[in-house]
Amino acid sequence: MTAPLVDLERRVADLRSAFDRAFGEPPAVATTITEDLLGIRIAGDAYALVVSELSGVVSGRKVVALPSRRAELLGVAGIRGGVVPVYALSGLLGYDAAPSTAAWLAICGSTDPVALAFDQLEGFLRVPREDLHAADRAEIPRRHVTQVVRVAGITRRVVDTRSTLAALQSAAGTSGSTKDK
Numbered sequence: 029m030t031a032p033l034v035d036l037e038r039r040v041a042d043l044r045s046a047f048d049r050a051f052g053e054p055p056a057v058a059t060t061i062t063e064d065l066l067g068i069r070i071a072g073d074a075y076a077l078v079v080s081e082l083s084g085v086v087s088g089r090k091v092v093a094l095p096s097r098r099a100e101l102l103g104v105a106g107i108r109g110g111v112v113p114v115y116a117l118s119g120l121l122g123y124d125a126a127p128s129t130a131a132w133l134a135i136c137g138s139t140d141p142v143a144l145a146f147d148q149l150e151g152f153l154r155v156p157r158e159d160l161h162a163a164d165r166a167e168i169p170r171r172h173v174t175q176v177v178r179v180a181g182i183t184r185r186v187v188d189t190r191s192t193l194a195a196l197q198s199a200a201g202t203s204g205s206t207k208d209k
Contacts, residue, residue, distance in 0.1 A: 061157045065177070067150035067184060068132070070118045075146075076153065076177060076184040077134055084108075084135040085149070091130045098199070102130055102145055110141070117144040120192050122171050136189045142196060144189065153179050160186065171195075 064079035086107060091114045093103040100119035104111045114130055130145035160175045163185065172195070175186040 062154050063157045063160060065153040065155060065179075065184075065186070066134070067153050067179070067182075068134075068146050069148035069150060070121065070146050071123050072147075074150075074182050074184045075121075075173075076179075076186045077189065078186065079152075081189040082134050082136060083138050083141060086133050086135065086143075087131060087149070089130070089133055089143075091145070105130070105133065105143060107133070107135060107141070107143060112141050112143045114143040114145050115196065117146045117187070117192075120144070120172060120195070121187070134189070136193055142193060144192065153177075155179055 065076040066079060066082075066085065068075050068077060084107075089105040089107065091103045091105045094101065098115075100115045102114045102116050105114050106112075112135070114133060116130075117134070130143075132146050132149045133143040134146065136142050136144060155177055159179075160177050163173050163176050172188050172192045173185040174188045174191070177184050177186060
């Protein structure tokens with residue numbers, strides 16, 4: 029055999045041995061507990077939604093306006109074969125102006141889903157849970173924001189969707205459970 033062929037066979041044998049050894053070792057245990065977030069923008073401000081509190085995210089849905097005394101209620105949209113109320117997350121957080129479009133909808137809840145409309149989806153974020161800190165009410169006066177996180181040099185307010193849904197239920201006069209929301 030030629031030298032390059034011998035080297036190749038040796039390399040293949042080494043790779044096969046390393047592959048086999050990897051299955052013989054116990055799996056690595058993650059030492060850091062993480063939280064999965066969606067980075068979003070509302071009225072230009074950086075926010076995050078906790079992925080485990082959502083049942084989906086959709087875009088490009090037509091929202092049919094409904095008459096309502098609630099400025100935050102944009103209307104309803106067809107999602108997963110059902111009609112879901114769509115609220116402007118900006119209004120629920122205390123911003124004055126509702127978004128001009130409902131570009132993105134975060135679906136919360138499974139029994140009685142609600143869609144929260146927001147401006148921009150910036151991406152998926154996985155952060156160590158210890159990086160989430162309690163929001164300082166003096167610095168961050170927005171409703172339904174209980175935590176903040178700093179990722180890649182950007183401080184994001186973390187929206188508490190459970191608190192948001194509880195406020196919507198309270199305003200609607202329902203007392204349903206928000207456990208699965």
